[in-house]
Amino acid sequence: MIISFAQNKEFIKLKGDIPNNGEGDYNSLIVIDKREDKTIGILPFEDNKEMKEVSFQNSAAEDLTNWYRKSNLKGGKQDLILVLNDLKLSVKETNERRNIGTMTFSVQSFVKEGDKYQFLYKKDTVFMFSHRDVADIMVKNMHHIFSLYFDKTYKSKPVNYDLTLSEISDYQNYVNNYPAFKNEVLKEGIYLDYNSFFRQTPEENYTLERFEDGKLDRAIKIENGKKKRIPSHKMFIYVENGKAFKNTFSGFHEVNKNDKGFYLFIKPDMLYPSDYNINFGMMFGLVGGIIDAIMFNPNKIDMKTVREVYIDPMTGNYDF
Known part of the structure; x- marks a missing residue:
């Protein structure tokens, strides 16, 4: 039975x-x-x-x-x-x-x-x-x-x-079929957000301007006789001479690409202010009694060691 x-x-x-x-x-x-x-x-x-x-x-x-x-x-x-x-x-x-x-x-x-x-x-x-x-x-x-x-x-x-x-x-x-993934060459120009970058729709007709030390200052274009400016801190990414550079807390850093996506080869602590709690950020703000049970560092992220940090194509956030 x-x-x-x-x-x-x-x-x-x-x-x-x-x-x-x-x-x-x-x-x-x-x-x-x-x-x-x-x-x-x-x-x-x-x-x-x-x-x-x-x-x-x-x-x-x-x-x-x-x-x-x-x-x-x-x-x-x-x-x-x-x-x-x-x-x-x-x-x-x-x-x-x-x-x-x-x-x-x-x-x-x-x-x-x-x-x-x-x-x-x-x-x-x-x-x-x-x-x-x-x-x-x-x-x-x-x-x-x-x-x-x-x-x-x-x-x-x-x-x-x-x-x-x-x-x-x-x-x-x-998302994996966005032009940024499929096209061999990235379009030159500036991108104000992650969507425009992954869809490869840069701001049109802007020219990059730099300080004497080579640091990026802004992008400008002349339209109807008027000069329009976009300061560097408002840029998400810019592409110049075939290379992409991502705006971070510590300045612009080169963006690389592999089979997994687009990433920065960088120390994670260079992406955030010194008082930013990376674990709370990753947990997206959990509060209350559940907080005592969360293991904030099950596999603690080494913030001081250079590593691949990917750019999430759905949100523009950093993916560890």
Whole structure:
């Protein structure tokens, strides 16, 4: 006789409010669940290490949509689209009082009006936790992770390029086909943001001007008899003689390219002010009780050693 046992469940509870405090006015939230494997994780809970499957109460799409609806009245012509690419939890038990938990989190947001979509925000990262009851900590604080993600999305401005449903459903592949990746030679000129660089649409007819010591001062052009100026601190990247240079906290540095993308070969501490906390920046502002469980330095970034630091083509941020 074969006896089957039903796997016990530990449900994710999306608590609290997620009101829209940004400028966008959305009619509703639409969730596209692109996860190939819908299983979030089977983890050991409590002192008896009972194995439970972590799950949404209904489904990711239904639970997130209902949670959003409770805090946001319908209004506006646009819809907020959330594409869930990955959500995984795992636990590594140790002989010490604290166990190690890992949360893989990959989500993208778009705004939809009619049949056109525009990119808003994305987070594609791995959170590390250390706690005796780390499985319980991760599940009970899942709403904090999503709440902070929504807050970042609300405050993000749409990228002014129209996309189709198929393009947002496979946005990573779409981005990988940007001209900056496909073209052998970069267009000369100045770029004011990451989108114009990766799409290879520089500001037209500007000429670079330098100080006597060779340091970049500004870019100028004459239009209708008037001189227009763009100071160097407003440039994201400029390309000159086939080489790209990225504006950083410590000045312009050459941009390199390989199969993984565009990167700076630089000491990470040259990218930020001395008082910038790189770990908080990477965790995108986690606060509250969950902060005690986060391992800020599971694989501590050496800020003083030269290394490859990539430029994220979706956000323009540095990718370590």
